[in-house]
Amino acid sequence: MTEEHLHEGESLKKVSGLYRDWFLDYASYVILDRAIPSVYDGFKPVQRRIMHSMRELEDGRYNKVANIVGNTMKYHPHGDASITDAMVQIGQKELLIDTQGNWGNIYTGDSAAAARYIEARLTPFALEVVFNPKTTEWAKSYDGRNNEPIDLPVKFPLLLAQGVEGIGVGLSTKILPHNFNELINASVSYLKGKKFQIFPDFLTGGMLDVAEYNDGERGGKVRARARIIQKDKNTLAITELPYSKNTGEIIDSIVKATERGKIKIKKIEDNTSDKVEILIHLHSDVSPDKTIDALYAFTDCQVSISPNACVIVGDKPMFLSVSEILRMNTDHTVSLLKKELEIELHELQESWHFASLERIFIENRIYHDIEEVKTWEDVLTTIEEGLKPHTKHLLRTVTEEDIVKLTEIRIKRISRFDLDKFKETIASMEDKIAKCKHNLEHLITYAIEYYTNIQKKYGKDKERRTEIRVFDTIDATKVAVANEKFYVNREEGFIGTSLKRDEYLFDCSDIDDIIVFRKDGTMKVVKVEAKTFVGKDILHVGIWKKGDARTVYNMIYREGRDGPYYMKRFSVTAVTRNTDYPLASEKKGSETLYFSANPNGEAELVSVLLKPNARIRKPKIDIDFSELAIKGRNSRGNLVTKYAVKKVDLKEQGVSTLAPRKIWFDETVRRLNVDARGTFLGNFKGDDKILTINANGEAKLVSFDLMNRFDDDYLILEKWNPEQPVTCIYFDGEKEIYYIKRFLFEATNNMQTFMPSEHPKSFIELVITANNATAELIFAKEKGKEKEPETINIDEFIAVKGIKAIGNQLTKSKVKAINLTIPEPEEDINPGFDEVESTEGHISFIDHDVKDEDFPEEGTIGSLFDEE
Secondary structure (H helix, E strand, O other): OOHHHHOOOOOOOOHHHHHHHHHHHHHHHHHHHHHOOEOOOOOOHHHHHHHHHHHHHOOOOOEEHHHHHHHHOOOOOOOHHHHHHHHHHHHHOOOOEEEEOOOOOOOOOOOOOOOOOOEEEEOHHHHHHOOOHHHOEEEEOOOOOOEEEEEOOOOOOHHHHHOEEEEOOOOEEEEOOEOHHHHHHHHHHHHOOOOOOOOEOOOOOOEEEOOOOHHHOOOOOEEEEOEEEEEEOOEEEEEEOOOOOOHHHHHHHHHHHHHOOOOOOOEEEEOOOOOOOEEEEOOOOOOHHHHHHHHHHHOOOEEEEOOEOEEEEOOEEEEOOHHHHHHHHHHHHHHHHHHHHHHHHHHHHHHHHHHHHHHHHHHOOHHHHHOOOOOHHHHHHHHHHHHHHHOOOOOOOOOHHHHHHHHOOOHHHHHOOOHHHHHHHHHHHHHHHHHHHHHHHOHHHHHHHHHHHHHHHHOOOOOOOOEEOOOOOOOHHHHOOOOEEEEEEOOOOEEEOOOOOOEEEEEEOOOOEEEEEEOOOEEEEEEOOOOEEOOOOEEEEEEEOOOOOOOEEEEEEEOOOOOOEEEEEEOOOOOOOOOOEEOOOOOOOOEEEEEEEEOOOEEEEEEEEEOOOOOOOOOEEEEEHHHOOEEOOOOOOEEEEOOOEEEEEEEEEEEEOOOOEEEEEEOOOOEEEOOOOOEEEEEEOOOOOEEEEOOOOEEEEEOOOOOOOOOOOOOEEEEOOOOOOEEEEEEEOOOOEEEEEEEOOOOOOOEEEOOOOOOOOOEEEEEEOOOOOEEEEEEOOEOOEOOOOEEEEHHHHOOEEOOOOOOEEOOOOOEEEEEEEOOOOOOOOOOOOOEEEOOOOOOEEEOOOOOHHHOOOOOOOOOOOOOO
């Protein structure tokens, strides 16, 4: 039998063609019917079918989730597990489903109980906003037995409120959830023709940096952080989580970072229930501020999220921005409201039409005309003829269907006909018709009122949970724990963490950079490794930080084998790793005779002893490095001598030659900086401190380390002047009297409390650090009489006392308000100084003619490049 007979009546196709067709069909099915939501109602097909099924079963009582899932399987051609999971996800978003039972925990990641044990019903919001069978377009379900909605008529930007994630074939979607009230405000702004901007908001709270959000389009990103607070000097607490992370994942990431030596902690406690609380206990020698930064740098306490707003528009996937989605949702809501009004108007007009016919039929006793008529056709004709003289005012012509309805009116209704009541009913209908027409004519105003009413009814408990903040960039090398011990073999030229038999140098992090100086006058920067060859005759090994202009290296070297001797001071701010840099000279035989590394620009005094020579009058030269300018590492330096040098001895340790550091406070990121961002605090040097005072009467003295954090609410944040008294006016809740006190902080105690009263109604009215201030007391009416305001000079009113003192009673009368006046400090122009700090308080005057390069400042974080 031939092959032709075997395949008689069959068509042949290439296998490659079949695969292509099947794959396209499968991809289209996954994208359109499973993974990607519709832009109009914000639902994936399984979510839409769940909501439709719940509406079908809705009777005001809770239904077993298992029953809802079973009913949904009429519409969804997949397993019950996928339906249950999708329903739990909707329920955990606290918007559409009213849940009962254990629905899991978004904080801990615990899963929900089995579907047979938990219950659900639709929320009032869902019933009002999501459903309307009159405006719903229907299609047959997968088996053709039932009708299901193509899109639910959602009159709200639900897609942006709930957020969504999905992975299709060849594309994915990730739309972040946004705040309920902010979405409504944005829709109203759009309808009014105003600009709007919306940002994500998460149920888990936390903090969010939206600087690169890019309106939710592809290519944008946001950074989400946990909220970490310092409970005491040895305890941190995580109280809110970043989006997409639960407590288990956070704790696992902290444990892994601890095992890798990135952070150093004592133990972790998870006390999370209905609120997040992860306690991180620290060793006594660990900085809480540095640990917080390390948690953000090395754990899931900070995550980067890339949104990707892919939605189904019509029957095609499209990539949109969140603003475009909101505009489309708002326009769709307006069209749905218009459709509802048109349907309502039509129904009202039909009701008015038939009510008018009924009145004519009964009032003119037309029903008597059909008593003797024998055939049905004659009955209809008789009624039609009886109505004709009275139907000119009707909205449309009378149809046979209208006449048939009139014949169905019961005798009981005719006998009890009340003309006045009928007129009231028709008048009420006419009012509703007029209102409906008015709303159609003013559709945008009607839509704005709709949104406003929705917000009033359902927006009370939906305040923003995630704080929008600009995050500071954390340099991982500055916050990593020194988890490695570093060694050197100077003779053989090896450095590393594995040379435990050789000379121990310091502890470092495994992500630090190491700088090495050799006797031949060369320098190299390398990464921390177990063992690295850097060259023999090592003079100095240290941890190197990019942009560090405050570490200054002092050096005396010989140029070539018999050349002259030079001295120089330089800093190393940028290099390329694993590259040898000649600091002395490229001539053979160059040698370093003296070298020192000075972390704060110290300049010592050295003695250079010359070899005996008949031409030399002074065999000893004293060199003060403070007289040398700090230049680049490539500079040749200043000539010391042309004669041979025997040795160089350290004569006297030096002090820093760098100018005090200019420190600013950036309120946006709540960090100190040297880049002139924010409020200028002053010039800092040595042991200078920053004073912070909060509303609870707690004062802290902290260093001006740029890594310090200032997350607490503060009344005062300024450079601390030990001789400047602090004035506090507070209300004693127990005695119901205002007190005033003045005191100085103790330099030996970095954390001090000055609020004497612990009564719950006590509070601090104001705190100032200024001299010659006056307070105007405005008194409340007592027994119908008004007391004249009183002004007091604070410095004269009370002397400076101890920090624990109660202070003096401000007044016995009831105080309505206290108006404070601080005199402007006199400007002190002193040409001998670049900056003059006021002694009158925390106001500083800056000489803006001083150039930035006069004061070396710390560089910014970035990749390593050659110095230009």
